[in-house]
Amino acid sequence: MKSNTNSSKLDYLLAAPTLIWLTVFFLVPYFIVLIYGFLTPDIFDVKFEFNLDAYRQLFEGTYFRPFLLSVKLAITTTLLCILIAYPVAYLIARASDKLKNTLLILIIIPFWTNLIIRIFSWRIFLSYNGVLNDILLKIGLISQPLEIMRTDLAVIMVMVYVYLPYMILPLYSVLEKLDFTLLHAAMDLGATEVKSFFKITLPLSLEGIFAGVLLVFIPSLGTYLIPQLVGDQRSLYVGQVITYKIKNIPRNWPMASALSFGLLILVAIFLLIGYILLRKSKVRGVV
Amino acid sequence: MAVDGVDLTIKPGELFSFLGPSGCGKTTLLRMIAGFETPLNGNIYIGDQDIIELPPYKRPVNTIFQNYSLFPHMTVWDNVAFGLKVRKTPLPEIKERVSEMLDLVKMSDQHSKYPDQISGGQKQRVAIARALINKPEVLLLDEPLAALDLKLRQHMLIELMNIHEAVGITFIYVTHDQGEAMSISDRVAVMNRGKIVQEGPPDDIYERPSSIFSAYFIGETNLITGEVIGIEDEYVQLKCPMGDGEFFEIDSTFHFKPEIGSQITVSLRPEKIAISRHKPKVEDDINLVKGVIEDILYLGSHTQYIVTVGNHNIRVFSQHKRVYFDDAALDWEEEVWLFWHDTDSWLINELPDEDRMPAEGKAHFPKFKKHSSVLGDRI
Numbered sequence: 001m002k003s004n005t006n007s008s009k010l011d012y013l014l015a016a017p018t019l020i021w022l023t024v025f026f027l028v029p030y031f032i033v034l035i036y037g038f039l040t041p042d043i044f045d046v047k048f049e050f051n052l053d054a055y056r057q058l059f060e061g062t063y064f065r066p067f068l069l070s071v072k073l074a075i076t077t078t079l080l081c082i083l084i085a086y087p088v089a090y091l092i093a094r095a096s097d098k099l100k101n102t103l104l105i106l107i108i109i110p111f112w113t114n115l116i117i118r119i120f121s122w123r124i125f126l127s128y129n130g131v132l133n134d135i136l137l138k139i140g141l142i143s144q145p146l147e148i149m150r151t152d153l154a155v156i157m158v159m160v161y162v163y164l165p166y167m168i169l170p171l172y173s174v175l176e177k178l179d180f181t182l183l184h185a186a187m188d189l190g191a192t193e194v195k196s197f198f199k200i201t202l203p204l205s206l207e208g209i210f211a212g213v214l215l216v217f218i219p220s221l222g223t224y225l226i227p228q229l230v231g232d233q234r235s236l237y238v239g240q241v242i243t244y245k246i247k248n249i250p251r252n253w254p255m256a257s258a259l260s261f262g263l264l265i266l267v268a269i270f271l272l273i274g275y276i277l278l279r280k281s282k283v284r285g286v287v
Numbered sequence: 288m289a290v291d292g293v294d295l296t297i298k299p300g301e302l303f304s305f306l307g308p309s310g311c312g313k314t315t316l317l318r319m320i321a322g323f324e325t326p327l328n329g330n331i332y333i334g335d336q337d338i339i340e341l342p343p344y345k346r347p348v349n350t351i352f353q354n355y356s357l358f359p360h361m362t363v364w365d366n367v368a369f370g371l372k373v374r375k376t377p378l379p380e381i382k383e384r385v386s387e388m389l390d391l392v393k394m395s396d397q398h399s400k401y402p403d404q405i406s407g408g409q410k411q412r413v414a415i416a417r418a419l420i421n422k423p424e425v426l427l428l429d430e431p432l433a434a435l436d437l438k439l440r441q442h443m444l445i446e447l448m449n450i451h452e453a454v455g456i457t458f459i460y461v462t463h464d465q466g467e468a469m470s471i472s473d474r475v476a477v478m479n480r481g482k483i484v485q486e487g488p489p490d491d492i493y494e495r496p497s498s499i500f501s502a503y504f505i506g507e508t509n510l511i512t513g514e515v516i517g518i519e520d521e522y523v524q525l526k527c528p529m530g531d532g533e534f535f536e537i538d539s540t541f542h543f544k545p546e547i548g549s550q551i552t553v554s555l556r557p558e559k560i561a562i563s564r565h566k567p568k569v570e571d572d573i574n575l576v577k578g579v580i581e582d583i584l585y586l587g588s589h590t591q592y593i594v595t596v597g598n599h600n601i602r603v604f605s606q607h608k609r610v611y612f613d614d615a616a617l618d619w620e621e622e623v624w625l626f627w628h629d630t631d632s633w634l635i636n637e638l639p640d641e642d643r644m645p646a647e648g649k650a651h652f653p654k655f656k657k658h659s660s661v662l663g664d665r666i
Binding site: 193 | 323
């Protein structure tokens with residue numbers, strides 16, 4: 001596509017509000033976070049004195065455990081989301097147009113309710129005297145209520161529930177565009193259904209998986225709300241640690257800033273790995 | 288029902304075409320052979336083996352799909368190697384056979400390109416190589432040239448024939464393009480509404496159509512109905528109404544004996560009719576009618592005249608050969624003589640009926656005009 005200088009000037013003009021907005025409210029705060037990490041903590045705020053304590057603690061591994069927990073949670077959530085979302089997205093993509101729209105709306109409906117309310121309803125559902133235990137007791141599957149609330153299992157269940165649509169939708173959008181006659185071609189050439197899935201469908205939907213992973217993995221890594229509301233309070237995730245550093249007095253803004261930056265770098269590393277893997281898979285038309 | 292009561296034997300090594308308008312069931316039939324669709328009942332044999340129960344990947348057939356369906360994430364080489372790879376052929380053998388195939392379709396120098404980097408004609412070649420490398424007993428081609436432009440189509444048609452000759456396996460070709468089917472096939476089956484209307488070598492179908500549908504779908508034709516008024520040894524005499532209670536009489540050779548007094552149709556190809564403004568010399572086996580030129584369409588290699596004879600609009604193709612005619616000077620509204628040999632028309636034991644017409648043909652169906660005064664002569 002060619003555009004003359006006039007219209008490209010206009011393009012910049014039209015993009016200007018967004019660019020300014022992002023610069024002011026996105027890049028500048030990041031810069032502030034970066035600077036705060038090198039300051040000295042005070043009871044409520046910071047003293048403007050250069051101090052490397054926060055980054056020293058970060059790299060000495062004082063907070064290794066919350067980082068490890070967060071990475072494990074993010075990976076588990078992402079993998080479970082892929083496994084559950086793929087068949088769902090495939091089904092929707094192959095459904096008739098009318099059914100397709102109905103199913104898509106069903107996927108989107110949870111967004112109409114506030115996240116906190118949805119998490120609280122999970123608490124009611126999972127608690128000791130909750131709906132799930134009631135049902136399991138009634139049908140005689142268990143003789144004593146299960147302790148699901150406030151465990152890592154509860155965190156994973158709610159995480160998968162919350163992030164599933166973010167995996168289904170990008171997967172659906174690539175599978176919907178997938179030319180299913182390619183599967184016929186593969187079968188015609190001697191590939192079984194399973195083989196044609198792994199040789200054709202899966203490689204051609206990697207783009208969607210990658211997009212879904214971005215949408216699920218990154219927020220999962222910094223999640224705070226869900227472990228706070230349904231998780232075991234003895235195992236803290238990075239998001240919770242950062243919050244406590246700011247919430248609990250004496251406050252430690254530099255430590256919170258350093259942890260946030262650590263999280264940012266971690267995300268960047270995972271993104272890079274994902275990007276390289278995707279390039280290596282030699283799938284064209286992606287990235 | 289998409290396909291109904293098709294009973295057919297295709298000979299080994301034959302290039303067989305299914306020809307018909309869209310929706311006639313030809314593609315469904317092909318998909319049944321490939322295994323993507325299951326008939327309610329019936330069998331499909333390849334050699335002595337009934338393949339009806341086999342899944343597509345176990346059938347000894349391969350398909351060239353309408354839009355080639357090349358795998359977009361694989362190079363030309365990987366596309367061609369796909370069939371061998373999924374069957375776990377040893378790599379040295381794959382390499383050898385892929386390069387052999389790429390040579391056959393003249394794509395060796397493009398082997399590392401991706402499908403979106405090559406042209407339509409090249410994609411077609413890759414699709415052929417990808418199918419043939421599996422050494423199928425039958426190659427199915429589903430409108431393989433539909434996506435190409437005219438020049439390339441003609442070129443690929445010749446190339447397909449050469450490849451067919453080189454590999455010697457059975458080709459089953461599906462198309463709605465009668466030109467393709469006629470030029471490439473050993474035998475053609477004309478299909479309409481899930482049934483085979485006629486089956487035979489191309490010239491047989493063109494020259495001796497068994498039904499109004501095949502006469503009209505293959506090439507162009509004039510259909511003239513008339514009452515049988517006499518039968519001689521060689522020909523029948525027909526009395527054809529032309530509106531306003533007037534008639535013209537024509538003779539035609541016949542291949543079945545119609546009853547005197549019955550209504551019958553004559554198929555008369557436009558290129559078999561000669562046109563002249565001067566009354567030709569009278570001969571015994573010649574039909575002669577008089578008409579008025581209604582329309583002239585200059586088509587380059589020939590001119591199409593639509594000549595009104597009573598309530599008939601008769602189409603005439605005339606090539607520009609000055610040694611035969613002075614047709615260049617023919618003009619609208621001019622009175623002309625149409626004449627053709629008795630043996631150039633063909634009797635069909637059906638009456639024209641909108642239902643039997645292929646959709647494309649309907650527009651050209653002879654219109655019945657109210658005004659008419661021109662007399663046709665029978666000499």
